[in-house]
Amino acid sequence: MSAARDMLCDTARAVFTGASEMGAVEEAGFGLLLVSEDEDGFGGDWGDLNAVLHIAGVAAPNLPIAELILTGLGDAPLPLRAGATVSLMAGAMGQALQLSIDHVNMRQQFGRPLGKFQAVQQSLAVMACEVAAVDAAAAAMAARIDATGVDAEAAGFEIAAAKLRANRAVGVVTAIAHQVHGAIGFTREYDLHRVTVPLMRWRGEHGNDAHWACVLGRQVVGFGGRGLWEAMTARAD
Numbered sequence: 001m002s003a004a005r006d007m008l009c010d011t012a013r014a015v016f017t018g019a020s021e022m023g024a025v026e027e028a029g030f031g032l033l034l035v036s037e038d039e040d041g042f043g044g045d046w047g048d049l050n051a052v053l054h055i056a057g058v059a060a061p062n063l064p065i066a067e068l069i070l071t072g073l074g075d076a077p078l079p080l081r082a083g084a085t086v087s088l089m090a091g092a093m094g095q096a097l098q099l100s101i102d103h104v105n106m107r108q109q110f111g112r113p114l115g116k117f118q119a120v121q122q123s124l125a126v127m128a129c130e131v132a133a134v135d136a137a138a139a140a141m142a143a144r145i146d147a148t149g150v151d152a153e154a155a156g157f158e159i160a161a162a163k164l165r166a167n168r169a170v171g172v173v174t175a176i177a178h179q180v181h182g183a184i185g186f187t188r189e190y191d192l193h194r195v196t197v198p199l200m201r202w203r204g205e206h207g208n209d210a211h212w213a214c215v216l217g218r219q220v221v222g223f224g225g226r227g228l229w230e231a232m233t234a235r236a237d
Contacts, residue, residue, distance in 0.1 A: 005048055008033075012052045016059035025065055034072035041072060046150065050087045050142040057091025061198040079152040079159045082206035083141055086159075089166040089202050090138045092195040093131045096177040099192050100124060103181055120180055127176040130169040137162035144235065157219050157231070164212040170203045 015028045033048060035041020042048075049069055056065040066084040070076040076084075101124065104115035114120050141155070141162040148154035174196045178185045185192045207215070223231050 012055045046142045046145040053087035054091035057088040058095040077152045086162045137165045160216040
């Protein structure tokens with residue numbers, strides 16, 4: 001991570017944590033993240049956006065931070081809005097995992113922490129795999145969007161794959177998180193609902209599972225057998 005992105009992320013954590021309205025976010029200049037330096041903006045790329053929205057998904061999932069940042073692109077097309085949502089989802093899922101790990105290591109049952117029980121460990125391992133997959137999909141998507149010059153059509157495969165992967169992870173992540181927390185996970189006082197409720201909302205925003213499965217399927221069919229292999233290997237270079 002570059003020094004500039006480190007500074008950007010530190011600022012995002014400081015501004016987003018505990019924020020309940022958009023005033024502080026706007027004043028900090030996050031609406032200029034994708035605006036070029038020639039136009040007095042930050043001149044950030046999609047990797048920067050991915051990092052900032054990952055933090056927003058943890059610290060301020062109910063604030064429209066993605067919409068604010070995307071104003072720098074003008075009228076952002078649906079695929080790019082979906083891509084920004086993936087970054088939010090990745091952050092929120094990571095927070096759900098961290099809250100779950102903290103809870104099972106603290107909560108005692110039958111004289112030992114819940115985290116010592118193999119069944120709980122297995123559930124958290126499944127959850128961790130889902131979170132890691134969404135993180136990887138978001139990172140690959142960001143790299144492709146930047147490589148194409150923020151061309152939603154050229155990065156369409158990665159965007160569709162990332163949104164579909166994130167959508168499908170939501171059910172697993174939220175179910176396991178609430179299972180290991182038990183009743184406390186549903187209380188207003190506990191932080192878990194702050195990320196699981198937005199996750200369920202984001203799953204249907206800018207295209208649900210069926211929509212992105214169709215988009216991805218049409219692209220795969222369009223590539224053809226040999227074309228798909230060539231497209232995938234070219235992206236891995």
